[in-house]
Amino acid sequence: MRDPDVAPNVFASDAPAFHERARRFETGLSRAGLGLVPKLGRRASDALLARLLRLLAERHPRAFEALREMPDARVLIEPVDAPVALLMRVGHDLSLHALPRGVDGVDETGADAVVRGPYARLLDLLEGRIDGDALFFRRELSISGDTALILALRNTLDGEEEMDLVADAASIAGPLARALPVLRRNAGPVLDRIEAARRLLPPPLRRGIERVEARITGVLPGTRA
Amino acid sequence: MDNFELICPAGTPAALRAAVDAGADAVYLGFRDETNARNFPGLNFTRQDVADAVDYAHARRVEVYVAINTYPQAGNLGPWQKAVDDAARLKVDAVILADPGLLAYAAKRHPDLRLHLSVQASAANVEAIRLYRDAFGVRRVVLPRVLTVPEIAKLNAEIDIETEVFVFGGLCPMAEGRCSLSSYATGLSPNKQGVCSPANHVRYEQRGGALASTLGGFTINVFGEGEQAGYPTLCKGRFVAGDGAGEGPAYLFEEPTSLNAMDLLPELKAAGVRALKIEGRQRGKAYIAAVVRAYREALESFAAGRPVSHIDLQAMVEGGTQTTGAYTRGWR
Amino acid sequence: MTASLTLGPVLFNWPVDRWRDFYARIADEAPVDTVIVGEIVCFKRAPFFAEAMGDVIERLSAAGKTVWLASPILVGSERERAAMRDLVESDAGLPDGGLIEANDMGALALLAGRPHAVGPTINVYNEATLGWMAGRGAEAVSLPAELPAATVAVLAKAGRELGVETEVQVWGRAPLAISARCYHARAHGLHKDGCQFVCGNDPDGMPVTTMDGQPFLTVNGTQTMSHGCLCLAAEMNELVEMGVSRFRLSPQAMDMVRVAEAFRAVLDGQRDGAEVAAELGGLIDAPLVNGFYHDTAGALRVA
Secondary structure, rough: OOOOHHHHHHOOOOOOOHHHHHHHHHHHHHHHHHHHHHOOHHHHHHHHHHHHHHHHHEEEEEHHHHHHHOEEEEEEEOOOOOOOEEEEEEEOOOOOEEEEEEEOOOOOOOOOEEEEEHHHHHHHHHHHOOOOOHHHOOOOOOOOOOOOOOHHHHHHHOOOOOOHHHHHHHHHOOOHHHHHHHHHHHOOOOHHHHHHHHOOOOOOHHHOHHHHHHHHEEEEEEEOO | OOOOOEEEEEEHHHHHHHHHHHOOEEEEEOOOOOOOOOOOOOOOHHHHHHHHHHHHHHOOOOEEEEEEEEOOOOOOOOOHHHHHHHHOOOOOEEEOOHHHHHHHHOOOOOOOOOEEEEEEEEEEOOHHHHHHHHHOOOOEEEOOOOOOHHHHHHHHHHHOOOEEEEEEEEEEEOOOOOOOOOHHHHOOOHHOOOOOOHHEEEEEEEEEEEEEEEOEEEEEEEEOOOOOOOOOOOEEEEEEEOOOOOOOOOOOOOOOOOEHHOOOHHHHHHOOEEEEOOOOOOHHHHOOOOOHHHHHHHHHEEEEEOOOOOOHHHHHHHHHEOHHHHHHHHOO | OOOOOEEEOOOOOOOOHHHHHHHHHHHHHOOOOOEEEEOOOOOHHHHHHHHHHHHHHHHHHHHEEEEEEOOOOOOOOOOHHHHHHHHHHHHHHHHOOEEEEEEHHHHHOOOOOOOEEEOOOOOOOOOHHHHHHHHEEEEEEEOOOOOHHHHHHHHHHHHHOOOEEEEEEEEEEEEEEEEEHHHHHHHHOOOOOOOOHHHHHOOOOOOEEEEOOOOOEEEEEOEEEEEEEEHHHHHHHHHHHOOEEEEOOOOOOHHHHHHHHHHHHHOOOOOOOHHHHHHHHHOOOOEEOOOOOOOOOOOOOOO
């Protein structure tokens, strides 16, 4: 059966294989970047995520106004294959926090709803690339708690045009912002892109590049798949 | 011959632009409140959104219809009447209504506003349709999904207003606008609040490898490990019929399937149908772009007398299966 | 307007002899004022009852009941339309006070300008629609089961001003949905066209249970009903105060004479509604529910 969620198969008429590969690459890269966030320490990571939110709010005012108009609630977005989960508070006090994965997983206390799945799927979800109902059709994403909250979040983000979280996130991560368009434009082996990224990454991110590489190529033992 | 009009859904401004760009002749949408039958969290249009939508669509010669198709609440008619007034003020091309009281209001207050009869009115026969035409000047009826194509043909031979039929998307096995199943399980209904099987009454529950979905505390389905899951729309659930001595849980009302009537274009044309409607104001812009584009291509081929190449929409449909639904007698 | 009791049409597919006997006993023993007859769920069942219809109407009328005829809920095919037209024309043949109760907008259309009744499967949700119907000749409107008390109150008040009687179902499984598809046939692996009338095996409908074994719904051919038995005995006084003047009992395969007697006693102020609910609850194999009226899930019972 065809995968109902992989939008590029259906929508991108130009070189779907390339798009898919590039998408896979930036997904892996951003996941690794996310993994580094808590290593910055709580205050620095909150500041970084607050900066990301402010930037997103500037770029997507309609969606963010809608998120602020929602009743106060917390959604835990938990990528099962990343070391970090994100707790998003919607409503008047819109905020984003990184929660590291401990031995017992991620602390769900205080979350009204949890959406859990592979990082790539969650990124598609947050960028509005997955159709609303398709979210529910698949077993890759699991949902618990307040279903209406997750639906509202998804509908709100889907109502936004061309949300590009990877590019937005990269743009606050310094030189990566300049690398990304290049990465996306140029075809070629994925690992070439990593080389490009390695050269361009700022020092704190560069330290994690081996892990990035390993995750993308899937050779590092001990990472959760 | 005139081609079919293609009527497409939009739950958000982004979806509206996707539908317009993909080849819609008209886009239907609702205000962000209980006046429309897709009153879901995070969906629908503010007044300003509708104004922008009309600008965007009209600049591309695409029409905008506003669905105000729930039944106004007794003692609180204001929001529905205001929705009609605002739709008229915003110069939409038609309003889609179901309630006779609201139709009477619209006909009297806005004699130039084009009125369509919503599927939620469930007008399934010539006498009912003539009543809405004679009483309110309704110009088009969206037919309930209970009629076969031959029945639609007979009906069109006897009425002199346009008919619009659903060709793709979610399928109500019950006559629309006459269903209180959701209300029975949750207290919230399509007719009153514009919701069916509302998400705030849905819970997913992991049971080992299985996943149970409940609505208002009633188990609507249990999916085995690896089985594709569905949203717990009440009539698409699995239940045990009779004393349980039969075959066990089954999709008693309808499988999780989607309507796709693309193969029936010649029959629908011969039956005198004016407009084809795609369901899915609650679906994402990705779905809308893909389905509208596929139907636009199919209609172009059909109008040019070319064979309609069957575009694969399998990826878009719930449960991965498609049906021609009530349009063919075997469905009953 | 004095409050009165209505017996709604039998919705289930009973053998014609049982059906005839049921109405004979109603005629002789049940303290109801109006009896509505007619097969409104499935066109295919109608011929079975046609032969007995004349006798039943005569018997009920002779016993002093007002007899109304109900039109089908769903009318799509040519044959269904023809049957609907014939039915609408037949009101002239009804004894005094007889009306046609329209259950579809098509029948309502054909009844324009003549006294008629509006059944609970026509959507009357607000005073504007009620007013429109009154202007076309509606004398009584039976309200949809899902309406909450606040809505009933507004409509009952509007009805009094318009001279339209309002009716509320106070007993029996609630009708929830109608379809072109037959779920009785489907559950038996059959098709509607070759249904073998399997609905006749379930005189109180076919139970529908969740996968966790919880009773949920009732299938009656093309109709879906509640599993819970709607009971508003305890709410009767409140309904009378609102101005509701007609109270509908929907037949179940049980002692409906006893049900009618109990509701009559409540209406006459001789018995307490809650006490009657407790007694009648023991007579049917389903929980009593009143959630719709109390503006919550219809499956719930609010004390």
